[in-house]
Structure formats: C-alpha cells, structure tokens
Amino acid sequence: MSGLSRRGFLASVSALAAAWQLSPAALGTALAQPLAPGQALSTLQRTILQGPVAQGSYRTLVTGPGEPYIPRLDVLGRTANPDRARSRRSLLYLGHLSDMHVIDSQSPGRIEPMIVQDHSAWASAFHPQDPMTVHVLAAMVKALSDLRTSPLTGAPMAAAMVTGDSADMHSDLELRWYIDTLDGVPVTPNSGLADVYEGIQSWADATWAYRPEDPAGGDFGDYGFPRMPGLLERAIRGPVESPGLPAPWYAVYGNHDTLLLGTFGISSQFRTMAVGDRKALAWQALAGDVLGGYAATASPIQRLVDALDQRFGLSPGYRTVTPDARRRIFEQREFMAAHFVTPINPGPVGHGFTQANLDSGETWWQADLTPQVRVFGLDTCNQVAGPDGAVPDEQFRWLRTQLEQSRDKLCLVLSHHNSLTLENQALRPGATTVLHGAEEFVDLLLDFPNVVAWLNGHTHLNQILAHSRGKAGFWEITTASCIDFPQQQQVVELVDNRDGTMSIFTTVVDHASPIAASTGTSYTDLAGTSRELAANDWIENPFMRRGSPLDRNTELLLPAPFDLSTISDAALEAQQNAARARVLAR
Amino acid sequence: MLVAGLMLLAGCSQAAAIAPVSGGREALVRFAGNDVLVAQQVAVLEAPVCAQAGEVVTCSGSTVDGQEIKVAAPAGDPATMTVTVGSRTLYDGPVQAVVDKAGRP
Numbered sequence: 001m002s003g004l005s006r007r008g009f010l011a012s013v014s015a016l017a018a019a020w021q022l023s024p025a026a027l028g029t030a031l032a033q034p035l036a037p038g039q040a041l042s043t044l045q046r047t048i049l050q051g052p053v054a055q056g057s058y059r060t061l062v063t064g065p066g067e068p069y070i071p072r073l074d075v076l077g078r079t080a081n082p083d084r085a086r087s088r089r090s091l092l093y094l095g096h097l098s099d100m101h102v103i104d105s106q107s108p109g110r111i112e113p114m115i116v117q118d119h120s121a122w123a124s125a126f127h128p129q130d131p132m133t134v135h136v137l138a139a140m141v142k143a144l145s146d147l148r149t150s151p152l153t154g155a156p157m158a159a160a161m162v163t164g165d166s167a168d169m170h171s172d173l174e175l176r177w178y179i180d181t182l183d184g185v186p187v188t189p190n191s192g193l194a195d196v197y198e199g200i201q202s203w204a205d206a207t208w209a210y211r212p213e214d215p216a217g218g219d220f221g222d223y224g225f226p227r228m229p230g231l232l233e234r235a236i237r238g239p240v241e242s243p244g245l246p247a248p249w250y251a252v253y254g255n256h257d258t259l260l261l262g263t264f265g266i267s268s269q270f271r272t273m274a275v276g277d278r279k280a281l282a283w284q285a286l287a288g289d290v291l292g293g294y295a296a297t298a299s300p301i302q303r304l305v306d307a308l309d310q311r312f313g314l315s316p317g318y319r320t321v322t323p324d325a326r327r328r329i330f331e332q333r334e335f336m337a338a339h340f341v342t343p344i345n346p347g348p349v350g351h352g353f354t355q356a357n358l359d360s361g362e363t364w365w366q367a368d369l370t371p372q373v374r375v376f377g378l379d380t381c382n383q384v385a386g387p388d389g390a391v392p393d394e395q396f397r398w399l400r401t402q403l404e405q406s407r408d409k410l411c412l413v414l415s416h417h418n419s420l421t422l423e424n425q426a427l428r429p430g431a432t433t434v435l436h437g438a439e440e441f442v443d444l445l446l447d448f449p450n451v452v453a454w455l456n457g458h459t460h461l462n463q464i465l466a467h468s469r470g471k472a473g474f475w476e477i478t479t480a481s482c483i484d485f486p487q488q489q490q491v492v493e494l495v496d497n498r499d500g501t502m503s504i505f506t507t508v509v510d511h512a513s514p515i516a517a518s519t520g521t522s523y524t525d526l527a528g529t530s531r532e533l534a535a536n537d538w539i540e541n542p543f544m545r546r547g548s549p550l551d552r553n554t555e556l557l558l559p560a561p562f563d564l565s566t567i568s569d570a571a572l573e574a575q576q577n578a579a580r581a582r583v584l585a586r
Numbered sequence: 587m588l589v590a591g592l593m594l595l596a597g598c599s600q601a602a603a604i605a606p607v608s609g610g611r612e613a614l615v616r617f618a619g620n621d622v623l624v625a626q627q628v629a630v631l632e633a634p635v636c637a638q639a640g641e642v643v644t645c646s647g648s649t650v651d652g653q654e655i656k657v658a659a660p661a662g663d664p665a666t667m668t669v670t671v672g673s674r675t676l677y678d679g680p681v682q683a684v685v686d687k688a689g690r691p
Contacts, residue, residue: 461613
C-alpha cells in the first residue's frame with residue numbers, strides 16, 4: 001500500500017492550492033493528516049422512532065438506538081472474508097438524494113383539493129408539511145455537509161447524486177429553490193404577497209386540509225394534529241441559508257420534473273392558472289378546469305374558452321391570491337437549462353447535463369466521477385402519462401454502447417424509477433418508440449459485471465435489492481424522500497476489500513434538525529416540525545417507508561468485477577486530496 | 587358540466603395510477619418479513635425476493651446454512667403473513683403489527 005511519493009504529494013498540494021486559491025502551507029498541513037472516520041451524526045449513532053400518543057392518534061417522535069452495518073451476501077453468494085475490514089480502502093464516497101419535492105405551497109398551480117375526492121389515491125397532492133420543503137432540504141444538505149467525511153473510512157465526499165422529483169409541481173420557482181438550496185444560495189421560500197401566507201392551510205373553510213391555526217373540524221383535526229399558531233408565517237420568512245452540498249452534484253429527471261404531479265400532461269389552462277390569481281378550494285372546480293384542459297389540449301377553441309374562464313373567474317370553487325410570475329411552469333428543456341445557473345463550487349455547471357444535452361434535447365448523460373468510476377444518468381420518465389417509467393429504446397441502446405466502452409471502470413447507473421416501477425408503456429397515439437421495462441433493463445446491466453450499483457428513488461422508501469446472474473451482479477439502492485416520513489437520504493461508499501471482493505456501504509441520513517416539533521424559527525426547527533407532521537400523515541403508512549434493517553445501514557458485498565489492484569493507492573490519494581481541497585475551499 | 591363530468595371519470599382512472607408512490611403491498615410484506623428475520627437474528631444469505639399476484643405476495647430466500655426462507659401473505663385486508671425458515675415458523679400474524687413494532691422503541 002503506497003500512496004503518493006513526497007514529490008507527488010507536493011506537486012498535488014501546489015496544483016490544488018492554485019486551483020482553489022488556498023494557502024499551500026495550510027493545505028499541505030491539512031492533506032498530510034491521515035484520513036479518519038467522520039464523527040458527524042448519522043443513523044449509525046441514532047435513529048428516529050415513533051413516540052407516545054400526544055393527542056388522539058397523533059404521536060410524537062423519539063430517538064432510538066443507532067443501527068450498525070448489516071452485511072448482505074445476496075450477490076456474493078457466499079460468506080465473506082471475516083478479515084476484510086483490516087485491509088479495505090475507499091474507492092469513492094457519495095451522497096445520494098432523491099424525491100426532494102420542493103413545493104411552493106401558496107401557488108395556484110397546485111391541486112390540493114383532490115384529496116377530498118380520494119385521499120389515498122391523491123395523497124401526493126397535499127401533505128400537512130408542504131410549506132416546509134425548503135427547510136427540510138436545507139436541513140438535509142446540512143446533514144450531508146456534516147457527513148462530508150465518510151463515517152466508515154474518513155474519505156471525503158467526492159460527489160452527490162440526485163435521482164429526480166426535485167420540483168414538485170413543475171414550477172420555475174420550485175426548480176430554482178431546489179438548485180439554490182443544494183448550492184448553498186439563500187432562499188426565501190415565499191411567493192405572492194410578502195410576509196403573508198396565502199395558501200389553503202390558512203383558509204378556515206378548507207377543513208379537509210391541516211390548518212395549523214385551528215385544525216378542528218376536519219380529518220387532520222380529528223386525527224389529533226396539534227394547533228401550531230404562527231407556523232405558516234414562520235415558514236415563509238427568509239432567507240433559508242443552507243450550507244450547500246460539500247461535493248459536486250449530478251441530477252436526473254423525475255416524473256414530477258416531467259409531468260403535472262408526475263402523472264398528467266400539462267394543459268394550457270394549468271399554465272395560466274399557475275401564474276394567475278385564483279387558487280382552488282374545491283376539487284370539483286379543479287377537476288373540471290385542470291383535467292378538462294388535460295383532455296382538451298388539442299382544441300384551440302377549448303383553450304380560448306378556458307383562458308377566458310381563467311381570466312374572468314367564471315368557475316366557482318376558487319379564491320383570490322396574489323399572482324406571481326415566478327410560478328411559471330417550465331418546459332422540459334428548461335429543467336436542464338436551470339442547472340447551468342449555478343456556482344462552480346460545488347458544481348459542476350450543468351450538474352451532469354452538458355451543452356450537448358441543451359443542443360440535442362437528449363435528457364441523459366454520462367460523467368466520470370473519478371478516473372476509475374463512471375456514472376450514467378438516465379431519464380426513465382414517461383412523457384405522456386402516468387407516474388411510473390420505462391427506458392426508451394434510444395437510451396437503452398446508448399447505454400449498452402457506452403457500457404461496452406467502459407469495461408475498465410466501475411460503473412454506477414442513476415435513474416428516478418426503480419425496478420418495481422419500470423412498466424409504464426404509455427405512448428402518444430401513433431408513436432412506435434420501444435419502451436424497455438425492468439426485466440430487460442436489469443438484464444442489460446447484468447451483461448456488464450463492472451456495473452456495481454443502480455441508484456434510484458420514486459417510491460419514497462428505503463429499499464435495497466440484489467440482482468445477480470451466475471457469480472456476478474449489482475445492487476439496486478433506492479433512497480427515501482424529503483417529503484414523506486422518514487425524510488431520509490443516504491451516503492454510499494464503494495470499498496475495495498483487497499481480497500477479490502468489494503463492498504458498497506449504505507448509511508441512512510436523517511436531516512439535521514430537532515426530533516420534536518417546536519415554535520422555533522430556524523430552518524432546522526421548521527424541518528423538525530415537518531418531520532413530525534409527516535410521521536403522522538397516516539395515509540402514507542409512514543413507518544413502512546423506513547424499510548427494513550436490510551434496506552438501511554448495510555454492507556453490500558459483491559465480487560470485484562476486475563482486478564482492483566490496477567487502481568493504485570497513489571491514484572486514490574490524489575483523488576481524495578482533490579476532494580479534500582474542494583471541501584476546504586468551501 | 588358535461589366536460590367536468592367526463593373529466594371526473596378521467597381523473598378517477600388516472601388517479602389509480604398514482605398509487606405506486608403511495609406505497610405497495612409487496613414492499614410492505616418484504617419489509618415486514620425482513621424485520622422478522624433480523625429481529626430473530628437469522629443469518630441471511632439471500633434476502634427474500636418477493637412477487638405479487640393480485641393481493642397475494644410470496645417471497646423466498648435462503649440462510650447461510652442452506653435453509654429456505656419463505657414469506658407468504660395471502661389476499662385479505664388487513665394483510666397477514668407467515669415467515670418460515672426451513673420447518674420453523676418465525677411469525678404468523680398481521681403484517682402492519684411487525685412494521686409498527688419495528689418503528690417503536
């Protein structure tokens with residue numbers, strides 16, 4: 001085990017100090033320190049569990065014991081070398097975020113009243129914690145920033161992967177809030193009127209919603225949701241100052257970044273409504289206008305009628321709010337373009353998308369995280385209808401070609417959808433595109449033993465599945481969400497065991513906020529309140545979403561796909577020094 | 587009104603498609619089965635792999651010492667399940683009760 005030579009180390013320090021405008025002496029001193037496991041709080045030390053009933057069926061949260069890593073042998077197919085921990089070395093340490101669902105809860109471009117029609121089916125249209133999504137995301141970024149050093153090996157975080165559903169309702173403002181929060185740019189999570197919350201949770205007659213000033217008279221009040229006076233006003237005060245992710249982050253599309261509520265085509269009526277001054281109170285009005293527009297999109301006459309209706313407020317069931325042009329609904333290409341409005345640190349500009357993507361309209365990409373690790377970002381979202389996805393043939397063939405050319409690298413695949421939700425075959429009338437489902441996609445990945453992990457999201461739960469063929473295979477790692485309980489994300493580390501096997505460690509991360517709801521005004525206080533509300537959103541079966549212990553803190557073993565000693569210690573040290581310098585520069 | 591009525595129907599049929607994000611019976615059974623195995627310190631080689639047919643969920647895996655793991659949840663609401671390792675029955679009861687217990691101190 002030999003790292004950089006003295007000359008190599010000094011050259012590395014000199015180059016990194018110049019690149020990040022750091023003092024060479026200070027950087028050299030920092031990089032000379034050996035890697036030591038990070039001590040930041042994670043679920044290795046503490047978990048969050050359901051506490052006692054506070055009122056009705058409403059329960060608080062309490063802390064539980066930490067969870068150690070559980071080895072999983074499914075892909076390896078045999079017991080592991082008990083001495084592997086002595087010789088392991090880190091190949092790459094990553095953050096993984098998914099399903100952040102940043103929400104502008106005051107926007108008319110939402111369809112909350114649909115829960116009255118069927119709360120279970122439309123559960124994602126309204127959550128009691130909707131006004132605090134920016135706060136939760138910022139608290140999650142803080143947790144990941146705290147975990148910028150691996151709790152296992154001390155390796156610095158080299159990158160963070162974002163697997164979609166970032167902007168909940170396709171709004172420009174939600175898109176900007178999500179990017180800025182990950183970048184560490186302050187966000188004031190308010191729209192419309194300054195200093196006054198105008199969303200449905202402030203309307204006394206929206207009894208079907210959780211109204212924190214007085215929840216009595218509806219399902220949430222009956223359940224025991226507490227009074228939280230002033231919560232909505234605290235939620236729109238700004239700015240929320242996230243520390244920003246500690247590493248370059250890469251993004252892919254989710255179904256909410258593609259379709260309305262991740263499911264429906266976006267009508268001209270909805271686009272008008274989103275920037276208008278009428279917000280729906282009654283689901284009957286909303287269904288007629290929004291879903292009516294969805295079906296009538298092809299009719300210019302209907303569009304004109306609907307536009308006039310929107311303009312002059314002919315439909316009942318709406319309330320007047322302050323319009324805000326920033327709530328504009330973005331187009332598909334604009335999602336990519338927004339990722340270019342970003343600082344270079346943490347970067348990268350484009351966050352995986354490149355100028356070639358903007359020019360061609362292709363929504364998938366590849367990037368080398370290190371000289372030894374390549375990542376492929378796919379767009380598995382259906383462009384027509386439905387929340388679930390598939391892999392379009394063009395991407396399927398592209399991925400096979402790229403993997404053929406990457407056999408000397410460890411490969412990661414990112415997508416929003418997981419193997420249980422890749423079955424959506426919806427096509428526009430007359431379209432002949434072939435959409436590949438989960439079975440074909442898994443088979444494709446299994447053709448390449450150097451594909452070691454597939455990171456995804458979509459189902460808002462922690463889940464880890466093994467896929468193997470013969471003596472090789474890969475791990476599918478699904479992370480939970482920032483909207484539904486448990487509001488957890490994860491860090492992932494690839495490790496060489498130096499015995500012909502490698503391990504992928506997954507560590508579940510709670511956002512850095514208090515366990516109990518409070519009247520505090522900081523973004524972490526509001527994030528803690530959000531988590532407690534989410535834990536009581538009964539329609540989501542919140543505690544199921546934690547997954548089992550085999551889906552949380554794990555060591556996922558697999559055979560090394562090639563001789564990992566070809567990756568030299570010196571190369572890894574240089575890579576880790578670069579990541580440490582970047583973190584110091586932030 | 588006619589348009590609104592038609593759209594309500596459209597909304598109903600499409601609303602059903604939102605369901606996967608609201609959770610799934612297969613995931614619930616799989617998690618609960620794993621909770622039982624971990625709580626009872628079963629040395630798992632292959633964690634149960636599940637399949638759903640209608641409301642019926644069945645999962646199978648194996649232990650390090652070569653025994654078969656089976657998780658079976660028949661149709662019915664609320665869901666119940668049986669978890670067996672070889673000839674031993676580790677759990678026979680409501681699925682949700684396992685998830686609830688795992689989520690509390």
